Amino acid sequence: MGETLKDLVTRRSIRSYKPEQITESELNTIIEAGQFAPSARNEQPWHFTVVQNKEILGKINEIIKEIFLNSGIDTYVERAKIKNFSPFYHAPTLIIVSAVEKSIAPHQDGALxxxxxxxxxxxLNIGSVWIHSLRSLFDSKEGKELNKVLNIPEDHIIIGSGAFGYNAGSIPVAAPRKENTVTIIK
Ligand SMILES: Cc1cc2nc3c(=O)[nH]c(=O)nc-3n(C[C@H](O)[C@H](O)[C@H](O)COP(=O)(O)O)c2cc1C
Structure with missing residues (x-):
């Protein structure tokens, strides 16, 4: 199996990170890979907001904690009550992907x-995981305030975000993949 194919099946979501920051060169390589994703009619409607500032990461953590605590959803409330809670597992780098709302396929392009x-x-041996809760960040008053610093373009919607950093734990075993999800018609 070639390296690319191997990477496709061995990538796992990582949920424990070293505080040490990834290098600028590693970050640039990751960003470039995103910029070369396919997009509908090559619109490239995305914007990538990279947050590495500890104070801002702490603020994002705080706002999401409040959102979880006030969500009325038991599992979220319980999670937010855990000591040292971080929806992005204290990863040193967070990349928020937004895309032009009125583009052809903002969700698909951003997800790719x-x-x-x-x-x-x-x-690059860097751990990562999709962080879904960032999407609710900008619905809150505090999140809107924070956006003055993050500067996500006004005509954009949040597609999702990813946490990135060096893995502080072991590589998780892949969850079994579902069967009967493929139909081949010859
Ligand atoms: C749209 C989407 C949202 C996700 N949101 C989260 C999340 O908020 N927190 C988290 O720890 N993992 C999140 N994940 C990661 C999934 O839980 C993970 O991909 C899945 O369990 C399979 O594990 P694997 O990535 O190691 O193969 C998300 C994945 C996707 C595609």
């Missing part, structure tokens, strides 16, 4: 870019 980020990170 994130997928490329994760694969590129894995090829």
């Amino acid at each position: 870019a994130l997928g490329n980020f994760f694969l590129a990170a894995h090829a």
Whole structure:
């Protein structure tokens, strides 16, 4: 199996990170991989907001904690109550992917870019995981305030975000993949 194919099946979502920051060169490689994702009619409607500032990461953590605590959803409330809670597992780098709302396929394009980020990170021995909760960040008053710093373009919607950093734990075993998800018609 070639390296690329191997990386496709061995990438795992990582949920424990070293505080040490990834290098600028590694970050650039990850970003470039996202920029070369396919996009509908090559619109490339995305914007990648890389957050490595500890204070801002702490603020994002705080706002999401509040959102979880006030969500009325038991599992979220319980998670947010855990000491040292971090929805992005204290990863040192967070990349928020937004895309022009009125583009042809903002969700698909943004998700493909994130997928490329994760694969590129894995090829560089950098851990990563999709962080879904960032999408609710900008619905809150505090999140809107924070956006003055993050500067996500006004005509964009948030597609998703990824946490990136060096893995502090072991590589998780892949969850079994579902069967009967393929139909081949010859
Ligand atoms: C759209 C999407 C949202 C996800 N959100 C989260 C999340 O918020 N937190 C998390 O720890 N993992 C999240 N994940 C990671 C999945 O849990 C993970 O991909 C899945 O369990 C399979 O594991 P693997 O990535 O190691 O193969 C998300 C994945 C996707 C595609």
